[in-house]
Amino acid sequence: MTRIVLMFLAASVGCFAATPVPEIDATSAASALTLITGGLMMVRSRRNRG
């Protein structure tokens, strides 16, 4: 249930945040999202030795 509520909440502001503004051009957005996504993948792949 918590996941569903959070999913709705996040998706709502996500949609709202997709409003185009002069300062958020596609290039800078793509770079930032690539950086964040790649970082998440890297942190997630960390594992314990032994």
Added chain:
Amino acid sequence: MNASSGRLTEIRHASVHPILVVAALLIVEALAASLIFDGGDISAARGSSLLRFIAIAAPWVLRWLIVFVALVATILYVRAEWRPPSVTRSRPSRRYAVAHFAAAAVVVAVTSQLYAAASSGRWSEAIVAAWLTSALATAATAFLVVFPLRAVADLVWPLRGLLLGSAAAALFACAAGHLARILWEPTRYLTFQVVGWLLSLFVSDVVAIPEKFEIGTNRFTVLIAAECSGLEGLGLLVVFGLLWWILFGRSLGLGRSLMLFALAAVTLYVLNAARIVALLLIGHAGAHDIALGGFHSQAGWISFATVAFGLTLVGRRMSDRTDAASASTDTDNPAAPLLMPFLAFIAAGMVASAFSSGFEWLYGLRVGAMLAALWYFRRAYKEIAWRVTWHAPMVGAVVFVLWIGLEWLLRGTVRGTGIPPQFASADAPVQTLWLALRIAGATILVPVVEELAFRGYLLRRFVAADFESVPATRWTAWAVFASSILFGILHGERWVAGTLAGALYAWAATRRGSMGDAVVAHSVTNALLALFVLYFGAWHLW
């Protein structure tokens, strides 16, 4: 390679794969359409009510689609065991191929009517409706040439809960997000006050006109628009927060996750105000172009990325302390040597762009960042196969031809506007140094870091969650498609060429299991592009 529970099979057929047949067909059709209709003007089509409705609805449909895809992709990524079942036909469907050609012929005929109606000014909604319908039919039949409906249903049905939930969430999102705009004005006023207070710590003559939301110094002022209030960043943080919670936060518990998120939100809001102050100080120092150009567009994203990383690392550290098993053991990260150089390249690029005004003078930052990361992880690269075969330069040349060809096909020209004026007006030694760094970066370092990330990690990760166990020659259609699409998206408006390039580099890498082949192919492409840019003045390709 035999099929096993839900895993895609490696395609081994004597005939050409149906996807390649359809891809080639669509390219030929696009070329023919471009040659037949190039130069036509249908700007009068704005008179169509139907097209006006589509123009209004399209941005919202696009927002819904982005949120929907992001939710589905994240949850499927977390479900490491999920793989798409094989859904393609073994041979292209002749019946749907015939239907596709018929639909394409209708599109050509109706498009001719569309251009005629535009030039005469006499509009018929029926022509527009027929054009849209035939275009959809052309796309649908092309899809059915490769993918049987029943197999697609087999793919979608097990995911119906996820797809319906994500679709509903995205729909709710668009409605709620639109309504949330009423919060922009009050937040804008608060941000104005915070910026004024912060700025007063650095300069004594702060200019603040609350009625116009104008703020700055006696030399440089800006207007704080509603979009600059910081609320959009917080909105993005909420989205990131959910994805972060799905990926990492569940082990932390909801209470601590919310506490961390609240801290991140406050930090991001303060950084937004600090960003505006920094912009004002840069403008006050005389660098107006940098303040309003690169810094304006990059600083917000740099702040957001910093907070997102901080949230991830702190959350991970807290989670490790909670988990007794991981608290006392060392950790390693097999993906770090493959991803870090690429991430360093992206991060350095953002910083370099933030201090640029139309021309990236600080490209050397990217070179330095890539070199530093590659040097740091140099021992890990000894285990990678780096041998090169003669196919590699050929693949690189083919990609170059495709790149230029698609540029001409989609834009009608490959010539740019010539040397950028900022570069042309610089001293010769500066130009020489910049060019040396640019060419070295593009032809040597960028191919290495991008191939390590996309073919060395991402391609194998899409084959199996334990990517280290995936042999270098192993590939699946899904892995090639997904990694190539992401590679293509990275190249912005040239995503089609980027996707094709990614697929060809994937072939080079997996053909004999050598990263060296992919790197050399990529390097040859970039070297040929560099020559093209310098010889024809096509600097827009850089």
